[in-house]
Amino acid sequence: MRRFLWSFALLTAVALAAGLAGCSGGGSAKVAAGKRIVILTNGNSPFWDACRKGVSEAEKDLKLADAGLKAELDVNDGTPKGQIDKLRQYASRADVVAVGVSALDASNAEVADRMRELQAKGIKVITVDSDVDRDQMRDTRFAFVGTDNLAGGKELGKCAKGLRPDGGKYVTFVGRLGAQNAKERINGFAEGAGSKFQSLDSMGDNIDLIKARENVRNAITNHQAKGLNVLVGIWSYNAPAIVDVVKEKNVRDKFTVVTFDAEPGAIDEMGQGQIDAMVVQNPFKMGYDGVKLLKALVEDDKDTVKKMLPEHGKPNGDVYDTGLKVVVPDADTPLKADMFDAKTEVLKLGAFREWLKKYGLTGS
Amino acid sequence: MASDPTPAPAVRPALGIARFFQRTEWGLVLAIGVVLLVTVGLDTDHVYWHNPGPSVKDIVRQTVLLGIFALGAAVVIIAGGIDLSAGSVIAFSGTICATLLLWLAPDAVRLNQPLPLWVMTVACLGALLSGFLIGSLHAWLITVVGLPPFVATLATLVGLRSLSRALVAYVNQNSTQIPIPNREFRALANELWIPIAVCLALLAAVWLLMSRTVVGRHLYALGGNENAARLSGVPTDRLKWLAYCVSAVLSSVAGILYVASVAVVEPETLGKGYELNAIAAAVVGGCSLQGGIGSIPGTLLGALFLRVVMDGVAKIIKSSADVYEGLIVGVVVAVAVAFTQLRQAGRGGVRFFSGGLGLAAIVNLSLFAGVLLALLLRESELGGWTIFGSVAALVAVLLTGVRFAEGRRHKQK
Numbered sequence: 001m002r003r004f005l006w007s008f009a010l011l012t013a014v015a016l017a018a019g020l021a022g023c024s025g026g027g028s029a030k031v032a033a034g035k036r037i038v039i040l041t042n043g044n045s046p047f048w049d050a051c052r053k054g055v056s057e058a059e060k061d062l063k064l065a066d067a068g069l070k071a072e073l074d075v076n077d078g079t080p081k082g083q084i085d086k087l088r089q090y091a092s093r094a095d096v097v098a099v100g101v102s103a104l105d106a107s108n109a110e111v112a113d114r115m116r117e118l119q120a121k122g123i124k125v126i127t128v129d130s131d132v133d134r135d136q137m138r139d140t141r142f143a144f145v146g147t148d149n150l151a152g153g154k155e156l157g158k159c160a161k162g163l164r165p166d167g168g169k170y171v172t173f174v175g176r177l178g179a180q181n182a183k184e185r186i187n188g189f190a191e192g193a194g195s196k197f198q199s200l201d202s203m204g205d206n207i208d209l210i211k212a213r214e215n216v217r218n219a220i221t222n223h224q225a226k227g228l229n230v231l232v233g234i235w236s237y238n239a240p241a242i243v244d245v246v247k248e249k250n251v252r253d254k255f256t257v258v259t260f261d262a263e264p265g266a267i268d269e270m271g272q273g274q275i276d277a278m279v280v281q282n283p284f285k286m287g288y289d290g291v292k293l294l295k296a297l298v299e300d301d302k303d304t305v306k307k308m309l310p311e312h313g314k315p316n317g318d319v320y321d322t323g324l325k326v327v328v329p330d331a332d333t334p335l336k337a338d339m340f341d342a343k344t345e346v347l348k349l350g351a352f353r354e355w356l357k358k359y360g361l362t363g364s
Numbered sequence: 365m366a367s368d369p370t371p372a373p374a375v376r377p378a379l380g381i382a383r384f385f386q387r388t389e390w391g392l393v394l395a396i397g398v399v400l401l402v403t404v405g406l407d408t409d410h411v412y413w414h415n416p417g418p419s420v421k422d423i424v425r426q427t428v429l430l431g432i433f434a435l436g437a438a439v440v441i442i443a444g445g446i447d448l449s450a451g452s453v454i455a456f457s458g459t460i461c462a463t464l465l466l467w468l469a470p471d472a473v474r475l476n477q478p479l480p481l482w483v484m485t486v487a488c489l490g491a492l493l494s495g496f497l498i499g500s501l502h503a504w505l506i507t508v509v510g511l512p513p514f515v516a517t518l519a520t521l522v523g524l525r526s527l528s529r530a531l532v533a534y535v536n537q538n539s540t541q542i543p544i545p546n547r548e549f550r551a552l553a554n555e556l557w558i559p560i561a562v563c564l565a566l567l568a569a570v571w572l573l574m575s576r577t578v579v580g581r582h583l584y585a586l587g588g589n590e591n592a593a594r595l596s597g598v599p600t601d602r603l604k605w606l607a608y609c610v611s612a613v614l615s616s617v618a619g620i621l622y623v624a625s626v627a628v629v630e631p632e633t634l635g636k637g638y639e640l641n642a643i644a645a646a647v648v649g650g651c652s653l654q655g656g657i658g659s660i661p662g663t664l665l666g667a668l669f670l671r672v673v674m675d676g677v678a679k680i681i682k683s684s685a686d687v688y689e690g691l692i693v694g695v696v697v698a699v700a701v702a703f704t705q706l707r708q709a710g711r712g713g714v715r716f717f718s719g720g721l722g723l724a725a726i727v728n729l730s731l732f733a734g735v736l737l738a739l740l741l742r743e744s745e746l747g748g749w750t751i752f753g754s755v756a757a758l759v760a761v762l763l764t765g766v767r768f769a770e771g772r773r774h775k776q777k
Contacts (some may be wrong), residue, residue: 036682072683079633080626082686085426089678092418094409109476109545110627113554136476176632178540204540206632 035097037064037071037294039128039287040086042104043078043207046263047236047283050364051129054287057359061288062295069097069298071291078207080104080111087114091121098294100128100145106180107133115140124297128290129283130181131319142297143309143318145290147281149181152260152324153188155340159258159277159326160193160230162335167196168256170230171219173212173238177204185234185260200228205238212241220249233259236363239266243274262327262352264362270329270349277335278327280352280364285322293320325364327352388650388704392665395700396672403676411679423668423675425556428563429625431667433618433638434645435570436611438663441646442574443607444587444655445506445513450615450642452524453498454635457616459528461491462542462629463535465549476545484549488620495616498524499609506608507601521639528631541630544623553625562621563664566614571660573610583607587655644693645670648700669700681740688740715774717767726767730760 039055041048052073058064059071076082083104090096091114099118103111112132115125116139124142131144160170172189174182186202200223205211219228231246233239239259243266246252252274259266262280269275289308296304311317326346328335337346347355356364404412412419433450440447464487465473472479498520505516529540536542544550552558574580585593586603594600623629643653649666651658673696678685706714717726734756738748 074684077686079636080628080630081622081633084626086686088418088422089675092411092415092422093679093682094411094415095682105541105543105628107543107545108626108628109543109547110550110625176540177538178630206540 034065034068034070034095035298036095037069037098037100037291037298038090038096039071039073039100039290040083040102041073041075042083042102042130044075045236046363047261047281048073048075050361051283051287053359053361054284054289055291057284058288058291058295062292064291064295067295067299069295071295073287076104078104080108084110084114087111087118090123091117096123098124098126098298100126100290100294101141102129102146103127103132103180104130105178106131107136112137112140124294126290126293126297128286129281138318141318143293143312143320145293145320145322146286147322147324148319149184150188150191151341152279152281153185153190154192155188155324155326155344156185156232156258156260156277156279157189157192157194157197158339159279159335160189160197160232160256162339163256163258163276163333164230165334167194167198168229169198169200169223169227170232171200171223171228172202172232172234173215173219173242174202174204174234175207175212175238177202182234189232189234197230200226205241207235207237209237209241212238213245216242216245217249220245220251224251224254229254230256230258233257236261236263236266239263239275239278240269243269247274262364267349267353267356267363270327273329273331276329276333280325280327282322282325283364284359284361289320289322325352388659388662389665391704392649392662392669392700396665396669399669399672399676403672403679407676407679408682409679419675419679421556423671424560425553425625426674427664427668427671428559429553429618429621430638430641430645430671431563431664432559432566432621433611433615434642434649434663434667435566435660436614437639437642438646438649438651438658438660439570439574439583440513440607440611441643441651441653442587442655442658443583443603444590445604445607446517446643446653447502447608447611448514448517448639449498449502449520449524450611450618451635451638452521452528453495453612453615454619454622454638455629455631456498456524456528457491457494457619458623458629458634459531459542459631460494461487461620461623462544463531464490465544465546466535466542472546473542473544479546479548481548491616491620492613495613495619496609498616499612500605502608502612503601503605507604525631525636528634532629532631540632541628543628545627550624550627553621559621562617566617567660567664570610574660579603579606584656587657589656641670644697648697648704650704652705670697691736715770717763717770718774722767726760726763729763730756733759 039051055071055073064071074086076086090099101115105111118125125140127141127144129146131146132140160168172186174186176182190197190199201219203215203219205215216231231242233242239261240263242257242259246255246257257275258277259275260279262278266275266278270278293305293308305312308320309317321343324344326335326340326344327349328346330349335346340346356362400412404410433454437447437450465479465483468483468486469479471477502516502520505511506513532540532542574583582593582598583603585598586600590600619635622635645667646658646663647653648669649659649662649664651663670693673693674689677689677692681688716722734752737755738752741751742748744751
């Protein structure tokens with residue numbers, strides 16, 4: 001019995017210690033008290049750092065604290081289960097009032113059901129960056145804030161077309177071939193590049209940066225003889241992977257390199273002439289405008305919602321486009337603004353860097 | 365505990381109230397209660413108090429899924445082995461289940477139409493059969509080929525996930541996943557009573573096997589001292605076959621339920637790292653990794669304890685709790701197991717902080733406590749360095765006091 005009492009005393013002591021720690025924590029929690037607007041990512045990448053900046057900028061600009069609100073970015077572990085667990089967790093908490101989800105998998109029925117459950121509890125739900133299946137699951141969210149990946153792929157394809165008017169053969173590199181944005185970008189690329197371009201392979205690396213480089217090495221070894229001359233990076237980290245291998249093999253003059261997103265490393269490489277064009281999304285704006293829309297929904301601020309989504313209720317009126325940029329080197333380039341969609345902004349690298357600096361970003 | 369022939373607490377006769385309260389299970393119930401109370405107190409919204417329903421459902425759902433394959437891990441550990449493959453067996457059997465669904469009813473799966481019951485039955489049986497075969501493979505590699513259990517199950521841990529990925533790519537046109545959107549199949553996990561019933565039925569079966577049958581006692585004997593067991597005529601090889609099959613089949617059951625709960629098979633991520641959760645649940649639940657000791661109800665309580673801690677962390681920290689989840693679970697597991705081990709070994713008078721290593725431990729724990737609290741309370745007005753300094757100093761003083769007290773007690777003896 002004595003030993004039992006001893007253990008009980010120890011447990012109580014541990015609990016008390018934890019309690020004490022928590023009481024001092026309570027002070028900080030009070031500062032941060034309030035209802036939460038959460039942006040849930042699909043996985044982890046520098047892309048989300050820019051989004052996080054947008055979220056905290058919106059928190060300050062839109063004075064969320066005055067409205068008893070707080071905005072934050074919650075990073076998923078890149079698995080469907082992780083996303084489902086987090087959505088369940090929000091449903092069981094009292095402080096989450098609005099959620100922006102970057103759907104890891106557009107047509108996952110369970111993710112959709114969890115989003116419906118949140119809505120049924122009165123929590124406002126939108127998608128950010130990556131939408132759900134628009135044919136089957138539109139009802140799971142109020143709107144989508146992000147970029148049209150198919151359109152982005154097309155713009156990247158047009159870059160390749162502009163750089164190689166006679167056509168070419170390409171390989172696409174991506175984290176996961178099954179991801180919705182990967183599929184859309186790859187299909188968009190083929191469409192934008194046109195019939196003179198032929199795809200030799202699409203290689204997935206499962207977000208393993210070492211494997212990403214191996215894939216580029218294998219592609220060059222296996223396909224150079226077949227006429228491979230365009231290397232296409234589909235996810236942000238594929239750009240530095242391509243550049244590293246091209247430099248290592250000293251074959252820059254044989255390949256056109258076009259990539260998605262602008263990681264800090266990729267921006268430097270473009271400055272050194274290693275990348276010919278980048279199609280850049282605006283994760284900062286996704287975070288900022290995602291929070292703005294969710295705040296308006298929470299406060300039932302119909303004017304702001306109307307301003308952001310004037311066509312809501314009509315076909316595709318629930319899509320809020322955060323825009324695309326095509327970034328080209330400062331040196332001479334055959335790529336001109338009139339080759340792209342009117343809504344797409346074409347920027348020289350210098351101007352793009354200025355834009356990043358303005359918002360304190362290192363990449364986008 | 366090879367030298368300790370005492371069977372598990374589960375079969376140890378209860379001698380009076382003190383003995384009863386000393387059991388690992390009771391300690392766990394107490395610990396779970398403490399964690400729940402701490403969570404109620406520290407969660408600024410007090411969700412457990414005001415609206416416990418969704419949290420209870422979530423914890424139960426996660427616990428029964430983890431519990432199912434943790435029971436299997438416990439059986440193998442009690443029998444003196446180790447099964448590192450649980451996560452990959454979950455992925456593989458889930459893949460087999462989804463593949464069979466897709467082959468037998470391609471239209472129903474692709475177009476989300478009602479799935480016939482017989483298709484679901486065949487798919488589930490196929491997954492269970494794959495579990496049985498994997499368990500048999502483990503037993504063969506260990507007893508016939510002579511591989512250590514660690515190596516045999518490490519090989520399948522790596523190999524089966526890879527095989528599952530290749531299979532999915534083959535079956536579903538180079539995709540990395542097979543979506544299973546059908547409501548009937550997802551009901552296996554979403555109708556919460558089904559996983560609960562499955563878990564309780566398996567708990568009862570495994571508990572009966574381990575504590576009420578000769579086979580169960582032989583498994584404890586095998587884990588306690590394999591040579592002695594063999595010399596006493598216990599069929600050790602066949603018992604290992606049984607233990608590894610129980611583990612793999614239970615992982616397959618969990619695999620089916622996990623697929624139903626996420627509506628997709630993605631072998632790259634499904635069940636990744638879960639083997640360690642299962643082993644942690646078993647060990648927290650009172651199983652000794654040296655074999656021969658362990659409790660089946662304790663293992664389920666261990667799983668519940670882990671999930672309660674994880675949910676508590678999410679409720680208290682609120683923003684990006686999962687960043688700290690691993691850290692806190694790691695600490696809690698180490699404390700809980702150290703606690704059990706010390707009690708089992710009856711080492712109440714052990715000196716934790718004597719000598720050079722003890723000093724290093726004081727430095728370690730003080731720094732650790734300081735860093736942890738400075739990170740957790742980073743939003744407070746006090747500032748990180750102040751919190752770090754004061755907490756580290758406080759813990760250092762406390763532990764140094766413990767060191768002196770230990771020294772004096774030792775001298776008195």
